Amino acid sequence: MIQPDRLVQTFLDLVRIDSPSNFEAEIGQHLQARLQALGLETEMDAVGNLVGRTPAGQGSGDWLLLSTHMDTVGTDRGIKPMIRDGVITSDGTTILGADDKSGVAAVLEVLTTLAEQDLPHPPLEVVITVGEELGLYGARNLDTSRLRSRHGIVLDSGGPIGHMVISAPSQDNIRLIVHGVSAHAGAEPEKGINAIRVAAEGIAAMPLGRIDAETTCNVGIIEGGTARNIVPDRVTVIGEARSRDNAKLEPLTARIVQAFQAAAGRNGARLEAIVARTYTTYRLDESEPIVQTLAGEARRLGHEVKLRGSGGGTDGNIYTAAGIPCIVISTGMAEVHTPHEHIAIADMVACTELLLAAVGRLAVTRNS
Ligand SMILES: [Zn+2]
Numbered sequence: 085m086i087q088p089d090r091l092v093q094t095f096l097d098l099v100r101i102d103s104p105s106n107f108e109a110e111i112g113q114h115l116q117a118r119l120q121a122l123g124l125e126t127e128m129d130a131v132g133n134l135v136g137r138t139p140a141g142q143g144s145g146d147w148l149l150l151s152t153h154m155d156t157v158g159t160d161r162g163i164k165p166m167i168r169d170g171v172i173t174s175d176g177t178t179i180l181g182a183d184d185k186s187g188v189a190a191v192l193e194v195l196t197t198l199a200e201q202d203l204p205h206p207p208l209e210v211v212i213t214v215g216e217e218l219g220l221y222g223a224r225n226l227d228t229s230r231l232r233s234r235h236g237i238v239l240d241s242g243g244p245i246g247h248m249v250i251s252a253p254s255q256d257n258i259r260l261i262v263h264g265v266s267a268h269a270g271a272e273p274e275k276g277i278n279a280i281r282v283a284a285e286g287i288a289a290m291p292l293g294r295i296d297a298e299t300t301c302n303v304g305i306i307e308g309g310t311a312r313n314i315v316p317d318r319v320t321v322i323g324e325a326r327s328r329d330n331a332k333l334e335p336l337t338a339r340i341v342q343a344f345q346a347a348a349g350r351n352g353a354r355l356e357a358i359v360a361r362t363y364t365t366y367r368l369d370e371s372e373p374i375v376q377t378l379a380g381e382a383r384r385l386g387h388e389v390k391l392r393g394s395g396g397g398t399d400g401n402i403y404t405a406a407g408i409p410c411i412v413i414s415t416g417m418a419e420v421h422t423p424h425e426h427i428a429i430a431d432m433v434a435c436t437e438l439l440l441a442a443v444g445r446l447a448v449t450r451n452s
Pocket of ligand 1: 153183184216240
């Protein structure tokens, strides 16, 4: 059995260590020390991803990847966790950081329990990435050829325990730079081509928001202009498109670029479009052993199981693309990326018990 009080204490300790994306050095060192204290061999790569390995205990089995990320979204620091009525929140001025420190805490509690009770488990590969919130930066820069795992569990989702993600979208990063012509806004505006106007026409004409059940797009950032009295010659618009069907994503991305191209053409401006596929969609077969194991153990523990598609990518997209099929499970985190982020202690405990059960089930013992 796990120890709920210890689990909660670990979680509180972790969220009190500031770790917005790009500032993970302190939490990385803390986690490396904790993994080493639990007997894992660790390595940290050049970008700060932490990998810990421990051989099988009391049996054997295929290497199992346990995936979480150590960065928290945005720039919030000084998180002050509070517990009220069995729910952990921030003080309301910052995120909580349950995304993804609830996952990290669950993994640490499972490793602690396995070690102290000498329980059977397969060889475990614990990967804690940096920069997940920047578009899977850490996982994309991880040398996945060094991973030994046959399959994996990603702890980085919300919803009821028992709801699991077996399909995630592809994502295109779309950077559109409108090049206009600058001019004095009062003396000779007719000599200018207003890049902000061109960008506005492009944004107004492009598809936006939810396209269908598995397809979305967004404009997230717009930057441009230098002064009130200068016709702006340059605007950068950063957006994205996602779909769990690449056959839908490619034409959607093309339509977004075309909307800007047409606006540039009408106004005599020039468009520079940079499109990059950040990560690739996947769908696990329900017969995959990792899916069967998690679903089976969740049912046995009394959870209603639902295998679903997600609108968001995780590090699991990268590992699955690298040949390590990953299921994404809920840690109980809720309203993530907002100051209302919270997690119920009961859900945190249930997630950790599910993880412990699944790890035990994946151990091949002499009697099984
Ligand atoms: Zn996350």
